[in-house]
Amino acid sequence: MKETRLSYLANIFLSIIFLVAVIYSQPPISAPANLPALSQNTAELVHFGDLIDVDVVGSFEYDWRGSLNPEGFLDGLDRIEEQIYGLCKSEDELAAVISKQYSVALRDPKVIVKIVDRSNRAVVFLDGAVKFPQRFQIKRPVLLNELLVMSGGITDKTSGEIKIFRPRNLNCESQQGESIGDASQAGQSNGSNVTLIKITDLLSGMQEANPRILSGDIITVVEALPIYLIGGVAVPKQISSRSELTLSRAIASAGGVSKNGLEDKITIFRRDGKERLVIETSLKKIKANQAEDPVLRAQDIIEVGEKGRERRKFPPSVEAPAAGDNFTKLPLRIID
Template identity: 50%
Template sequence: MGSLRPEPNRRKRSPSLRRSAGRRSTSKGASGASGALSGALGFTSTLSEVDVIGSTEFDWRGELTPEGFLDGLDELPKPIFALCRSPEDVSKEIEVGYSRILRDPRVSVRIIDRSNRAVAVLDGAVRTPHRFRIQRRVSLVELLVSAGGLTDAAGGEIRIQRPRDLSCRERREATSDGESRPNVTIIKITDLLNGLPEANPIIVSGDIITVLEAYPIYVIGGVMRPGKIDSRSKVTLSRAISMSGGFSRSADKESIAIIRKEGGAGEILEVSLAKIENGEVDDPILKPFDIVDVREKGKPPKRPISDPEQISRRVGTGVSEYALKIID
């Protein structure tokens, strides 16, 4: 057990310091305790504990200050910076500090509660969007599998947004001049399926992962299967009609309207598929959210639709309603 050395001017203990009473054995090793829960000390929402082996007077439990220091260890000669450091490293520095007032102190630092850390969110074109509380190393693929995989609406990319100051990994990825790297990463699904390591990054607390959906194009009127088609690559007018089952018997190939809304203004492009087939005009490439209206013989033109929401209205689910999974 450590013995106190004389220290006439000991500073007053901070009110935030919380003692623990008579619950430890002197046989416990510092390395074993700190290694029991690996990982760096996180941000202010992580609850941590300092255990001076064989003594309860100098034990501490609390969170980090906004600047990243242990809040309340006033017996030490200087504040202990702990943000994103391992419990083992912090233990060693505390031992050095306590060696001024204790003989051969042995210190264990461990993380006891990560439940208040920011959750990672996975949504978009996955079968079951989820929130994840991450307590161990986890990859993008593992979370995608946990969410049931991709849906047919998935486009070609996955966006990972990493808010600043919510994870130690983001802090370590700061450049030498102190500026953070771009906090938005785009992963190509083809690279992920091909097993490229860089396409399967480690996900950390606070990450927002969105499997981007293919841009919709709407085909209505004189086609066999009117409705939405997903555009994962360039789609021409003739291909969009083919993807919708082709023309119906009542279709007027000479009268097709492409309704397009850009920058708040709408326009209607009149197209003749017969002229396209004869090579008289180019087959136009459709843009995301275009509406193709194949007019029908003997029927008056429909009232122009300027908003795709009139065709397919989606009601989003709030992130807070996603099921929470713990990755431990």
């Protein structure tokens, strides 16, 4: 039993080392070669959160400073006949449009537009099964693997998938042809999309599994659903569900059966749709190859019987996982 447990822990440790080695072996700074060629540096375009200054040379009355409204128009520029859409426009493009509208009241107005503050642009959120969930303010091209390394790497709680939610209009790259290259995408009615990436694909070096991350992206390293081990085990605990995780391996990961534990009285409480199943088995018989070693499912509750206690008939209540910290409380890191 001890050798089985050590082998199991060694496999997890080697997998984590291999993941970090593969991530570091890939170029973290340069963007992939197949990224669409952008017509200009999109960081210089107007984004939500930017503070924009409009200066009409020789006039204070028509000067303006402000930002975009939620629809992407200049908010509060009142001395014009029509609203001006500013999202993802360059300073020169906005100056030309404003000059044209001001020309109704002014003779040959010279307009200068400057983005004076870019610090309030949308940030990237990275949370889930990583050591250090963080927020990132991106000022240069960055790939998924680089952010994973900056967050301390992936923990053993991962389910094996990474989810990237890309909201609509929070960056200008997506409006110029940038997209997440993975095939597992789901578009939404509001123009946002969700992409699922397999960690095994990232480990194998697939370029599509290591996309460029854009401002506003929400990256979640999906955590595996839990399995609970209670009763007569050395260390009652919650473990992450894994493919083909058997009962004997799960008990070994909890330190094995305790001194007061009963190997021949093990109960698996399982929810199967609307049904609740109670499966009784014996670790003694499993070791002697007299009974099948059942494969566990996510959210199973395994209770090892204890001396002096009757076998439970109904599933116990378990503590729900603590709610994660609010995104806004995560530490902010600037990537430039």
